Amino acid sequence: MLMLIQFAGILAVLITSPLIWGLTQTVKARLQGRHGPSVWQMYRVIAKNWRKDTTAPEFSSWIFRLAPSVSLAALLAVLTSIPLSGKSPAGWPHDILTVFFLLALERFWMSLAGLDSSGTFGGLGASRTSTIGTGIEPAMLAAFGVMWRLHGNSSIIPLAPILIRAPNGAVAWGFAACSFVMIMLAELGRLPVDNPDTHLELTMVHEATILEANGRLLALSQAAMTLKFSIIMALGWTILGPHTASPWLNLAFLVVELPATSVILGWIESRFTKLRYFQLPTYLSIAAGVGMLGFIFLGGSNL
Amino acid sequence: MAIRVLLAAVSLSALYGMTSKRISRFTLLASSIGILGAGVAGLVRGAPLSVIPGILTASALNFWFLGVLGIVASMSMWYRLGYPDHGRTASVWLPVFILSMMTVIIAGNAWVFLTAWETMTVSSFFLVVTDHRKPGVLQAGYVYLVMSQMSAILILAGFVAIASRLHSFEFSAWAAHASSMPESTKNLALILLGLGFGIKSGIVPFHIWLPKAHPVAPAPISGLMSGAMIKLGIFGIMQFLLLDLGHTDRAWPLALLAAGAISSLLGVLYALMEHDLKRLLAYHSIENIGIILLGAGVMEIGIDWRQPSLVALGLAASLFHTLNHSIFKTQLFLAAGAVERHAGTLDADHLGGLIRTIPTIAVGFLGGSMAIAALPPFNGFVSEWLTFRGLLGMASNAGWLLPMYGLGLAMALGLTGALAGACFVKAFGVVFLGEPRKNVPHVSLPKSMTWPILTLGMISLLLGVFPAPLLNVLGQVYPPSRLAQTAVPGGMVAPETLIVAAILLLGTGAFAWASGAWGINSVRRWSCGREADPSLQLTSASFTKAIRTTFAIVYRPHRSFKQLGQHAPDFAERLVYSGGTTPIWEQRVYRPTYRWIWKVSHLSTRIQAGPVRLYLAYLLATVGLMLAIAH
Structure with missing residues (x-):
């Protein structure tokens, strides 16, 4: 039964992820006073690119051709590892450290693809992706500090019900959530870390690595990008969001939570400008520091 | 019994290889496979073995390291079949090197251990300086030799500290009684042995020999040194500090963890700035030794705080x-x-x-x-x-x-x-x-x-x-009974690797097939309208620019930009740019120490004037002094 719910959740996230992405774009457009594209636009873009002919830059090897597939597969593995209904089937992977390493795998291959395109922009994108990644990993560990504090192992379980009962739990929850949102923006390549809508090569991070991709490779990369958007949000909600005893109800929560988050993200994005690239280490250190504050607050409560 | 015969055969075949260059390649490969076989057989058999009682003994930990040595040695020796040879040096010293590493692992008392340890150092020194005609190779070799000697002296002192308390040089006696030694002896042994083995495994700040020595050696030997030799430092730390000494002062595990974290972080940071592939790999060895020490530190924490799950x-x-x-x-x-x-x-x-x-x-x-x-x-x-x-x-x-x-x-x-x-x-x-x-x-x-x-x-x-079978074998190394506790709850843990791997492989395959990844044609890349050339690509220095800036406190990057020519800087004929990072350890720690030692040893020339009469007088004075003290 749990397996069925898990698969239903995976399928739902897979199908709706371009829509969730589209919501953010629409909200952003409205807040900027534009009409903006339809929320279904991302489906059309992916479908259009899939139908096009595909070419690769000269001197590129099978790394460039394989990277979008690896990144999409890694994200699929991440999605599988998240117990979307709050409880994972027996023997099913549900490990947060594995999730971190899978995200690193995705970053590793996209960076390689950038270098393999043998141009300047691909290389820039690769360098930036890797550098930001070095800040994200320790910050992620700090953001989930409350999790290690509570049970000392790395299974993804809903923490909110346990946290509420702990002294200072609400404060710790606040810090953890705050830290997670900051890191989420970096991991997803949203403002203020990276601007997904930019068309200026010098400021691009993720777009630069896939600048040379077209056709089906681009479609796969875009699918991966939109999927990651939903996955990271779902990860946050599963761990820090509301939780009930009924798996179906938990899954139903996500149906509300994901669109709501993407609307809020659109609002956040409209409020910030992009940070200078060399200020990102500071941004990520602050995110890590906030996460550690959550850890400390919970630590003082003598669990 | 079979393992005993195997080990004897390994020694014979390795030594036989010294006689002829051509035969040595195959006999060394055979004996390396033999070492691997002995390690695996010992672990499968699951019981301690004394090859020669008191002199060569092996238990689970030794078999594990035999396996590590065997796998590295056999692959390096296989590789060496097609590798250009380097004269007689390699064929003479390689068997000695591999045999001495094997003896270090299964040594049963301190003398065998130290003899093998020194043989290992000397033979690896000769292997490092195989290409001694190239510039810098001999110097790298000497740095390695000096650091290794320091490590050997510290280990000897540490062994003597333990042996003088236990009145035995037998490792079996240490395993039985070392954990009940007084705290002060334990602390002394921890400092001496920790430093000694730490230098050999290349933890920061004793790492400087590693990125010098590993890259200059031929590839199979770099592989052996990085894959097997520095692991023997870890072997020493595991065997003597963690398993033998047992419960220690609570500050030690914290220090071990700090050493691990610093080594791993600085190792990888230095590696990032390297553009010589082998030096980069050598720095990564420092990083990984740090990670191993983090694991060892967790284990020691578990021993000290009596938490079996952390030990496991x-x-x-x-x-x-x-x-x-x-x-x-x-x-x-x-x-x-x-x-x-x-x-x-x-x-x-x-x-x-x-x-x-x-x-x-x-x-x-x-x-x-x-x-x-x-x-x-x-x-x-x-x-x-x-x-x-x-x-x-x-x-x-x-x-x-x-x-x-x-x-x-x-x-x-x-x-x-x-x-x-x-x-x-x-x-x-x-x-x-x-x-x-x-x-x-x-x-x-x-x-x-x-x-x-x-x-x-x-x-x-x-x-x-499939990590589970090997992880289960590791349970033999530290039986849970030593903590007066039943088995670790739930046995060894491991992530659900199989499902994740399956999704990764099948997913990648499916997406690649669907997108027709192999049929994609190449066209000219986009380079903003100018003619594309290789210099448009990022180099290793430009790739890590942001990391260099972020961690400037570690790297102390410097650069200079000169405009040369008659009318510089307005009409420069030539632009010269140079940049790099500062080798902090060598400038701030090793060079001053070196200068200081040089000065001190220079002072000693005053009493070493040369005439024989003077030395006779010294002799007389010493004997007189000793007699005076003895009475």
Whole structure:
């Protein structure tokens, strides 16, 4: 039964992820006073690119051709590892450290693809992706500090019900959530870390690595990008969001939570400008520091 | 019995190889496989063995390290079949080197251990300076020799400290009684042995010999040194400090963890700035030794605070990472040797696009890179996962210090892992991908150089997907009964690697097939309308620019920009740019120490004037003094 719910959740996230992405774009457009594209636009873009002919830059090897597939597969593995209904089937992977390493795998291959395109922009994108990644990993560990504090192992379980009962739990929850949102923006390549809508090569991070991709490779990369958007949000909600005893109800929560988050993200994005690239280490250190504050607050409560 | 015969055969065949160059290659390969076989057989048999009672003995930990040595040695020796030879040096000293490493592992008392340890140092010194005619090689060799001697002296002193208390040089007696020694002896032994083995395994700040000595040696020997020899320092720490001494002062595990975190972080940071492939790999050895020490520190915490789950996690993490690092580091060193043989250089900024000329080596290097960056589904992921679990297990303890420390260390390890990922994106990307930066003549490689690399890659993938059997074997090394506790709850833990690996492989295959990845044509790349040339690509220096700026406090980057010519700077004829990082340890620590030692030893010339009469007078004075004291 749990397996069925898990698969239903995976399928739902897979199908709706371009829509969730589209919501953010629409909200952003409205807040900027534009009409903006339809929320279904991302489906059309992916479908259009899939139908096009595909070419690769000269001197590129099978790394460039394989990277979008690896990144999409890694994200699929991440999605599988998240117990979307709050409880994972027996023997099913549900490990947060594995999730971190899978995200690193995705970053590793996209960076390689950038270098393999043998141009300047691909290389820039690769360098930036890797550098930001070095800040994200320790910050992620700090953001989930409350999790290690509570049970000392790395299974993804809903923490909110346990946290509420702990002294200072609400404060710790606040810090953890705050830290997670900051890191989420970096991991997803949203403002203020990276601007997904930019068309200026010098400021691009993720777009630069896939600048040379077209056709089906681009479609796969875009699918991966939109999927990651939903996955990271779902990860946050599963761990820090509301939780009930009924798996179906938990899954139903996500149906509300994901669109709501993407609307809020659109609002956040409209409020910030992009940070200078060399200020990102500071941004990520602050995110890590906030996460550690959550850890400390919970630590003082003598669990 | 069978293992005893096997070990004797190994020694004989290795020594027989010294007689002839051609035969030595095959006998060494055979004896290396023998060592591997002995290690595996010993672990399967699951009982301690005394090969020669009191002199050569082996238990689970020794068998584990025999296995590590065997796998590294057999792959390096297989690889060496097709590697250009370096005169008689290698064929004479390699058997001695491998045999001495084997003897260090199964030594039964301190004398055998130290003799083998010194033989290992000397033979590896001669192997390092194989190409002694190249500039800098001899100097690197001497730095290595001096550091190794310091390590040997400290180990000897530590052994004497233990032996004088226990009145025995037998390791079996140490295993039985060392844990009941008084705290002061334990502390002394911990300092001396910790430093001694630490120098040999290359922890920061005793690391400077490692990036000098490993790159100048021929590839199979670099592989052996990085994959097996420095692990013997870890072996010493595990055997004498953790298993024998047992419960210690609570400050020691914290110090061990700090040493591990600093080594791993600084190792990877220095590696990032390297553009010589072998030096980069040598720095990564320092990083991985740090990660192994983090595991060992978790284990010691578990011993001291009586937490069996931490003991189990730390033990599994450190020993499994020892094996894993041996596998993928040998793989990477051998691949680097193949690159050097193929393109004639190891400087990443002269290379590029090698994936088209040596595709199989590229696959091998990519597998090794993913394993060392701890990416699933390779073996490095499993052992780093275990290390993380150990550190985060510390975080759930009551109190303040330990949890905060655990979280801090986990974050340091996370940063290390991410930096290692960035470093290997750089190493693989700059060397193997893109357009060749310079036209260098290519030499084709024999198959016997490719297959060991791919075999190691297969092993690392296999261990990454099915780690459970080996992790269960590790339970023998530290029986839970030693903590007066029943078995660790739930047995050894491991992540659900199989499902993740299946999704990764099947998913990648399906998407690649659907997108028709193999049928995609290449067209000219976009370069803003100008003519594309190789200099448009990022170099290893530009790739790591942001990291250099962020960690400026570690690197102290400097650069100078000069405009030369008659009318400079307005009409400069030539622009000269140079930049780099400052070698802090050498400038601030080693050079002053060296100068100080030089001064002190210069003072001694005053009493060493030369005339024989003077020395006779010294002799007389000494005897007189001793008599005076004796009475």
